[in-house]
Amino acid sequence: DMRMTQSPSTLSASVGETVSITCRASENTNQWVAWLQHKPGKAPKLLIYKATILDRGVPSRFSGSASGTQFTLTISSLQPDDIATYYCHYYDSTSKTFGQGTKVEVK
């Protein structure tokens, strides 16, 4: 079974800083990896799919990259509105696997 190991579990940064979150897959993913933003009390929101493609309407300060089985979400110039928990998830035609989540806080 696919496993997605996400780190760090929490991170704290100042407004304007660049932050990165990493997910490592246990197997080949064909780059079928997405990133979600989840704010308390709200529906999770798709940010990136196919590892690097920004969903429509998502600010350009969010970006995704991939190297082998390692995937990275980068937020350039962190904003107060970016306070949330972020999840990577692997997807295929039969199942989905989530990373453990990264809680982002603004100092």
Next chain:
Amino acid sequence: EVQLAESGGGLVRPGGSLRLSCAASGFSIDYAAMNWVRHAPGKGLEWVAHITYSGRVTFYGDSVRGRFTISRDNGKNELYLEMNRLRAEDTGIYYCVAESFSGYYLENWGHGTQVTVS
């Protein structure tokens, strides 16, 4: 605008049953594969179940297989989750999620319905 509205959550005793519904508006689910995803308190997101656009094929996460059943009524534009033999660890917010037409990623999410098993 695509909207997914879950209902049917509530408080239930261990061993009991609940049926969740998800009503879609702003798009037709006819050609969309659909999923249920849950969020337990203090934990991360967990995929629960998937159903193909036709409803003919279903898949389940290990923790719910044999207890939960996902189904759909494309004529009513609705998705369902029948939950039996509920356990305390099934407590959480349950989200209805539509996959993208162009891939298998989870594109459109409802706001969720709370299920509490206690």
